Amino acid sequence: MAKSSALSTQLSLEESAWELFETGAYEEVSKLAEKNAKNVFLNHLRAVCEFETETNTANNFPLEGKTVLTPLLGAYLHKAKGNSKEAAVLFHEYFKASSSPVSYSILTTGIKACEEVGAHKACADLIQRYKALWSDGYFAKLEFFSLYHLRKFEEALKTFKENSESLKEDRDVLAALGLCFVHIGKFEEACNILEKLPGAGEIPSYEDKVTEYSDRIKSIPKYEARKKELSRTELLDLGYAYLFSESYKKAEEVFTSLVFQE
Template identity: 75%
Template sequence: MAKSSAISHSVSLEESVWELFETGAYEEVSLAAERHPTNVFIHHLSAISQFETGADTANNFPLEGKTVLTPLLGAYLHRSNGRPREAAILFHEYFKASSSPISYSILKTGIRTCEEAGNYKFALDLIQIYKTLFQDDFFAGLEFFSLYHMRRFGEALESFKRNSLVLREDRDVLAALGLCLVHLGKFEEAKEILEKLPGAGEIPSYEDKVTEYEPMIRNIPKYEKRKKQLSEKELLDLGYAYLFSQSYKKAEEVFTSLVSQVK
């Protein structure tokens, strides 16, 4: 167990129970808690085991006392009670602490909770920890979407390039990638991506989008006259009208102004 000496005086006992937890032997963790009724750490770990299995009894544990697992336990309690935002904060606090033991299961739960909460910054922080420890691409898609939702379009593009082998067939990723390229002013590349989406026959083609925006394209001069008074949605529509009429420079200016407003 990483840094287990920071947990309590019963190092070897707690290490052995933590190893049971790491291997998914949750029933044995619960039995250990029964055998050691005064060991707060093991009781906390037993409660977390119950949360990991989805048991309804986790909230009924005697959870007095404080251990290194306290923030983690609080995160699971918030999550089970439908408060993912509060849970995400505590998961992040737990995993950023240098003394916290980490396992595959709880880190995955923490990342998923950050995603559920829409806290993409915390998700990225935990994904970086995950990649360092486990060195796989399990969260490649979430890493890309987190960067996308945070408007870090250049980094999202680089993330896609690093993980293109696992992401290139994901239609949602490719659609977001196309929009990343639009925001970066790479309109020809965006057009190529959007035209080649998997299942393109089920979604509007580039030509369909041109037809859809035809009324807006015809009225571009009117919108330009009151450009400073346009709402965000109207500006977005104007940007796409420029894009689908191949006025790429003007489209870039509009999208850049919209991105700057959310930074």
């Protein structure tokens, strides 16, 4: 049987239907709903089965009433109508409630719906619930990028370390990983990663950047002499001059000051 939250408040009929649903026995769920036509929970669960199998017949039977599945059913209805953002909101609402019953199929559908609209917070939240039940790393890349876009760089680094075997060859992940190190002020680590990206020949190497910034590196004393008067552009130049002259601590101080100016 697939893992799920227990339906402790449901009657045995509902529990039986949920167990059938978890195992993918959707036809059996439909039969139970047909035999118990006034059972709102079974009607809602039957509709979810129809949406999961994409048969587009979910509206052909009663959907009125309210159950624990109401937000989930609403999410599927919006998804079927192409209202992707509304669907993502309702999937998030449903799964953030710890009492909501969970199965592999509906949770993965919810995560993918949130990914589709770039709902990074919802993705991160739903993936945490997924990881509490399944430890297969299926959503490792999505979790990494969700945390990155949420600017939770330390957590993104932790996710990468936990899933390095599956992520270490992904160029996009490595590029974002390098930027994570930049954002937390670890510029040397950032340079080491960005230099070694697959296809790194397409971007300037560290040595190229040193050459590019050579004049500004030579001008560091002049920048420092009038540091309080520097424009934002000049501060950026100074920060990169420090970075590419391996004065990482000073580079961090400059970039941090720029962040607080935003």
